[in-house]
Amino acid sequence: MDEAGPDLYLAAMPPIISVENLSKTYATGLPALKSIDLSIDRGEIFALLGPNGAGKTTLISILCGIVTPSEGRASIDGHDIVRDYRAARALVGLVPQELTTDHFESVWSTTSFSRGLFGKPKDPAKIERILRDLSLWEKKDAQIRTLSGGMKRRVLIAKALAHEPRVLFLDEPTAGVDVGLRRDMWALVRGLRETGVTIILTTHYIEEAEEMADRVGVILGGEIILTEDKAALMAKLGQKQLTLQLAEPLGAVPPALAGHQLELADDGCSLVYTYDTQGDRTGITGLLTDLAAAGIHFKDLQTKQSSLEDIFVGLVGANR
Amino acid sequence: MNWRAIYAIYYFEMARAWRTVMQSIISPVISTSLYFVVFGAAIGSRIQQVDNVSYGAYIVPGLIMLTLLTQSIANASFGIYFPRFAGTIYEILSAPISFIEITVAYVGAAATKSILIGLIMLATASLFVPLQIQHPVWMVGFLVLTAVTFSLFGFIIGIWADGFEKLQLVPLLIVTPLTFLGGAFYSIDMLPPFWRGVSLFNPVVYLISGFRWSFFGQSDVGVEISLAMTLVFLAICLTAVWYVFKTGYRLKA
Numbered sequence A: 001m002d003e004a005g006p007d008l009y010l011a012a013m014p015p016i017i018s019v020e021n022l023s024k025t026y027a028t029g030l031p032a033l034k035s036i037d038l039s040i041d042r043g044e045i046f047a048l049l050g051p052n053g054a055g056k057t058t059l060i061s062i063l064c065g066i067v068t069p070s071e072g073r074a075s076i077d078g079h080d081i082v083r084d085y086r087a088a089r090a091l092v093g094l095v096p097q098e099l100t101t102d103h104f105e106s107v108w109s110t111t112s113f114s115r116g117l118f119g120k121p122k123d124p125a126k127i128e129r130i131l132r133d134l135s136l137w138e139k140k141d142a143q144i145r146t147l148s149g150g151m152k153r154r155v156l157i158a159k160a161l162a163h164e165p166r167v168l169f170l171d172e173p174t175a176g177v178d179v180g181l182r183r184d185m186w187a188l189v190r191g192l193r194e195t196g197v198t199i200i201l202t203t204h205y206i207e208e209a210e211e212m213a214d215r216v217g218v219i220l221g222g223e224i225i226l227t228e229d230k231a232a233l234m235a236k237l238g239q240k241q242l243t244l245q246l247a248e249p250l251g252a253v254p255p256a257l258a259g260h261q262l263e264l265a266d267d268g269c270s271l272v273y274t275y276d277t278q279g280d281r282t283g284i285t286g287l288l289t290d291l292a293a294a295g296i297h298f299k300d301l302q303t304k305q306s307s308l309e310d311i312f313v314g315l316v317g318a319n320r
Numbered sequence B: 001m002n003w004r005a006i007y008a009i010y011y012f013e014m015a016r017a018w019r020t021v022m023q024s025i026i027s028p029v030i031s032t033s034l035y036f037v038v039f040g041a042a043i044g045s046r047i048q049q050v051d052n053v054s055y056g057a058y059i060v061p062g063l064i065m066l067t068l069l070t071q072s073i074a075n076a077s078f079g080i081y082f083p084r085f086a087g088t089i090y091e092i093l094s095a096p097i098s099f100i101e102i103t104v105a106y107v108g109a110a111a112t113k114s115i116l117i118g119l120i121m122l123a124t125a126s127l128f129v130p131l132q133i134q135h136p137v138w139m140v141g142f143l144v145l146t147a148v149t150f151s152l153f154g155f156i157i158g159i160w161a162d163g164f165e166k167l168q169l170v171p172l173l174i175v176t177p178l179t180f181l182g183g184a185f186y187s188i189d190m191l192p193p194f195w196r197g198v199s200l201f202n203p204v205v206y207l208i209s210g211f212r213w214s215f216f217g218q219s220d221v222g223v224e225i226s227l228a229m230t231l232v233f234l235a236i237c238l239t240a241v242w243y244v245f246k247t248g249y250r251l252k253a
Helices: A005-012 A056-064 A085-090 A107-117 A124-133 A149-161 A179-194 A206-212 A230-237 A284-293 A308-319 B003-019 B021-046 B055-086 B089-094 B099-128 B136-160 B164-180 B193-199 B203-216 B223-247
Strands: A017-025 A031-040 A045-049 A071-076 A092-095 A167-171 A198-203 A215-220 A223-229 A239-246 A262-265 A270-276 A298-305
Touching: A017 A056, A031 A056, A031 A071, A031 A223, A045 A056, A045 A206, A056 A071, A056 A092, A056 A167, A056 A198, A056 B089, A071 A085, A085 A092, A092 A149, A092 B089, A107 A124, A107 A149, A107 B003, A107 B089, A124 A149, A149 A167, A149 A179, A167 A179, A179 A198, A179 A206, A198 A206, A215 A230, A223 A230, A239 A284, A270 A284, B003 B021, B003 B055, B003 B099, B021 B055, B021 B099, B055 B089, B055 B099, B055 B136, B055 B164, B055 B203, B099 B136, B099 B223, B136 B164, B136 B203, B136 B223, B164 B203, B203 B223
Parallel strands: A045 A198, A045 A215, A092 A167, A167 A198
Antiparallel strands: A017 A031, A017 A071, A215 A223, A239 A270, A239 A298, A262 A270
C-alpha cells in the first residue's frame, strides 16, 4: 500500500459529521445560523474561522446538544443529533470557550465525573494517563479554584477526553492562553489525530487555523462562506509579492516597465511586484528581462506569500 | 437508562453535601433542636396535652415536616441552579443523558439528603421526648413521598430562577409561611372556625396532618385525604417538569 492508501480509505467513508440546512434563530430574533451545510471527514482537523458573533459557538453548541436547532438536521457518525442523541453525544467531547469549572471539586473527581456522565465504566488508569498527558497529574487532588487559568483550561480538556470521544470540539481553545500551553495544546491535538480522533476547533486567530488545520471553513454572519483545504485555500486566494532591492534608488517606475504591476517602495529603493500564484504565467521572467533591458540593477530579491490572515481579512472585507 | 450518568450526578451531589456538612446537615438539625427547646420545653410545659399527646411530642412530626420541606426545596433548587449559574451545565446538557435521568439524579440526591436530615431529627427528638410511631410504614411513606415531591418542586424553582434572589423568593415568601401556618405547632382544631376553614386551603396542613397521624394515630384531616393531596401536588410538579423537558425552558436556547 502506498502512502496515500489510508487517506483514500478514509475519504471513501461517509463523513463523520454532516450538517444539512441547519438554521438557528434565538428567541430574541437573532438569526445566528442561516441554513448551514457542512460535512467533516473522519480524522481531520477542521478549523472554523470567523470573527466574534459569526455563529461558531452556536454551531458547535447545536452539534453537542446544548442548543436546539430551529431548522435542519445534523448527524454524527450517522446518528441524528436529535432523534439518536445518546449515540451521537457519546462520541463527542466538548471543550467550551469559557473556563466553567466546579471550583470546589478536585481535578481527579471532576475528570472521573465526566467519564461517568458519558456512561463509561470507571477506569482510573485511563484518567491517570489523560491527566499525565496534560501535565495535571501533580495537581490531581487540588481544588480547581486554586489552579491558574491555563491549568483550568487543561482540566476542561481532560474532562472532554475522559470518555474517549471520537470527535473533539475545541471552542476557542487558546483564547487567553500563554505560548507554552498553546504549543502543548497543538501537540496534544496532533497526537489525538494520530489516534483517529476528528477535531473541530473554532478560532478567530488565523495563525491557529494556519498552523493546525487540514481544512478551513470560514463562517461569517451565520453563513459558511467557504470551506477549503488549507493549502488549496492559500494557493487559490494567496498572492505573492516579489520585492527587488535596487542598487540605485528610482524616482518613478520607468516607462519601459509600465506594463508590469509594479510599485515603488522604501523611497524608491525597492520595487514590489504582486502576482497570482495560480496564474499560468507569473510574469517574473518577463519582468526580469525588461529590468535588465532597462539597465536597472538590483542587489537582492525576496518573495513573500500572503498569510491566511491576509486571505481572511480579504474575504471578510469583500463580504461587508 | 444511562445508570452510570445518574450515579455520577447523584454521587457528585452527595459529595457536595458532605463537603458542606455543617451547612447542609448539621445546621438544620441544630436549628430544629432550638425549636424543641423553645416550643417543646419552655412553652410546651405550660400547654396541656393535645389530642392526648404531650405538647413536646406533638410538635415533633410537624417540625420534621417543616425541615423536610425547606431542605428538599433548598437542596434541589441549589443543586440545579448552581451549574446554570456557573456555566458547568454545558457538560450535563452535552452528555448522552435524558432529561428524565437528569431529574432522577438531582431530585434523588436532594430527597436522600432531606430524608437523612429528617431521620437525624427524629433520632434527636427521641432524646428530648418519648416518641411512639404507630404506623411506621406510613411514616416512611409520607417521609419519602414528601421529600421527593418537594425536591421536585425545588428542582423546578432552580430551573425557573434566573438569580439568587428568585431562588430564595419562593421558599421565603410562600413555603415558610405556609409551613408555619400549616399546623406544625398546633392542631388546626385549636383555631377559630373561620381560620380553620382558611387553613384547609393550605396544602402543608395535609402533609403535616398525615405525617402526625402515622405517629399518634390522630389527625386534623383524614389520612386518605392527606395522601391524596400529597399525590396531587406530586402530579402538579411532574407536569411542570414535563413541560420543562418538552420545551427546554431556561435550560436550552
